[in-house]
Amino acid sequence: AQSVSQHNHHVILSEAASLELGCNYSYGGTVNLFWYVQYPGQHLQLLLKYFSGDPLVKGIKGFEAEFIKSKFSFNLRKPSVQWSDTAEYFCAVNGGGNNRKLIWGLGTSLAVNP
Amino acid sequence: DVKVTQSSRYLVKRTGEKVFLECVQDMDHENMFWYRQDPGLGLRLIYFSYDVKMKEKGDIPEGYSVSREKKERFSLILESASTNQTSMYLCASSGQGAYYGYTFGSGTRLTVV
Numbered sequence: 335a336q337s338v339s340q341h342n343h344h345v346i347l348s349e350a351a352s353l354e355l356g357c358n359y360s361y362g363g364t365v366n367l368f369w370y371v372q373y374p375g376q377h378l379q380l381l382l383k384y385f386s387g388d389p390l391v392k393g394i395k396g397f398e399a400e401f402i403k404s405k406f407s408f409n410l411r412k413p414s415v416q417w418s419d420t421a422e423y424f425c426a427v428n429g430g431g432n433n434r435k436l437i438w439g440l441g442t443s444l445a446v447n448p
Numbered sequence: 449d450v451k452v453t454q455s456s457r458y459l460v461k462r463t464g465e466k467v468f469l470e471c472v473q474d475m476d477h478e479n480m481f482w483y484r485q486d487p488g489l490g491l492r493l494i495y496f497s498y499d500v501k502m503k504e505k506g507d508i509p510e511g512y513s514v515s516r517e518k519k520e521r522f523s524l525i526l527e528s529a530s531t532n533q534t535s536m537y538l539c540a541s542s543g544q545g546a547y548y549g550y551t552f553g554s555g556t557r558l559t560v561v
Contacts, residue, residue, distance in 0.1 A: 377553060377555060378550075379552070380551075434498065438490055438491045441490050
């Protein structure tokens, strides 16, 4: 069965620290990959996505993610976090073509201390 | 920007009541989804719809039903609310094709007492 695994459930960092959140998926075919963010009290919003081309994708607010096909991974990174990055982060994947249903990871809660 | 609007932000209902959660999107999206979000359990898909009058069960459809009579509106119905249905309910929509991510509404926090 298709699945998405986010290794870190809770992450606590100080401001200016570097961030890497792990995401691995199990899916046999072409994939589209997404990271979503949910700031406290706000709705889920798209951070970045990968569907083809350059495996290093850049998103909003200085985030980036690298798709490594051989490792079935799509890790999210940010060189220097800010207090405002405190949020829950979700990784999601769907198959290519006409497959519209996303498979979600359980999320990673990030707390950034000022 | 695509907007997905959920009719209520907070709702309190009694056990056994029939509950309607409404979701409207304004970008002519084919696909609409209902999730519930609980701490530690992530997002769990209840139902989704690829077209008007079309619906498919998600991972946790028991105790729920849906209605999509018009393309822009997708309703979630709790036939007889129970306390274990207390949760945050999220509606999302997306365009045709797997490339499109979802646009989410702000959510409805439902408490069943």
